[in-house]
Amino acid sequence: MTLAAQTGAPVDEADPFGPEILSDPIPFHARLRDAGPVVYLSRYDVFALGRHEQVHDALADWQAFQSGAGVGLSNFRTEKPWRPPSLLLEADPPHHDAPRRVLSTILGPRALRRLRERWIADAERLVDEVLDRTTEFDAVAALxxxxxxxVFPDAVGLGAEGRENLLPYGNLLFNAFGPHNDLVAEGMPRMGELSGWVNAQCEREALAPAGFGADIWAAADRGEITPDQAPLVVRSLLSAGVDTTVNGLAAALHAFATHPDQWTRLRDRPELARAAFDEAVRWESPVQTFFRTTTREVELAGTRIPDGHKVLMFLGSANRDPRRWGPDADAFDLGRDPSGHVGFGMGLHQCVGQHVARLEAEAVLHALVRRVRTIELAGEPCRKLNNTMRMWGSLPLRVGLQ
Structure with a gap:
């Protein structure tokens, strides 16, 4: 008897990491949700969750669905990680607690209040640089x-040289959460170079005397984390603090370019900028998937999932589930309350830097509202495929100025 038959789960033979689904996952997500609350993906021998209720519950239940065995397809119980696991993303209590507590304090409201005025001014300067030069531009590269x-590497305390390595490193990292397909193979030649560069930036000597990185090392000096943990916590910031914001911001700009009425709405009410970013994260879900591993036999929505089995949570599918968001779940709508979306995760492992990302996006959107009357596509956007992230490779925009 097959595992699917034993557990009672419907079976889907599709490859969610194939180029066709990565290019346009929405039809597959709808099929997954309609098939049932838990679906067995035979190609990878994993159980998939596509509905909001089950994704939310699995994210929140770290005791039954652990992160410590890896949040990718690889199972750290049986496979050696390609790099030391993240102390935040790939750890559970008690190992997760101290690093999370330190980073939550460092990235807390006081730090964001200090950064807010500076980042708003930086965003206005950047938008002025772009718009004083042209009204047609690639929004991915330009903004x-x-x-x-x-702004983010400055806040961490990185030097100016080499920070362009953060994007290909992040692309490699998020690809590695999936299977060893062509996307992973494409990044492998630079793995040693990029990993080495990032690891070097996490050492105390490489960081500015003031910044998030220095604050992490100061926490180690106070005994809140160990000296061995400090560079890994800095690495967690650099690994997850750039790509997610880049793609969330690109998602918001694409949403407004394709929904001009919503841009008018934001121009009329600029205070909606932060909620608009959350709606864009819900609508586009820059982080599309994450895995968990069962710590025991788990029954979820009537399906028995064996101990030690990988569970693939489709965050992008959950964020468009009409069971949670209503019949207009596929619409980008500033009138919607997007709270409860799982684009930043949920529960204990919810993204610790989400408020930093919101502040960055809010700064850029406010700067654009100040000068831009209309936004529209100036050409066909181009996707960049990644096993975990939903990305734009290019996003040509045309704007009309105030």
């Missing part, structure tokens, strides 16, 4: 990549 690469 979505440039702004996070300017």
């Amino acid at each position: 979505a990549e440039t702004f996070p690469l300017r």
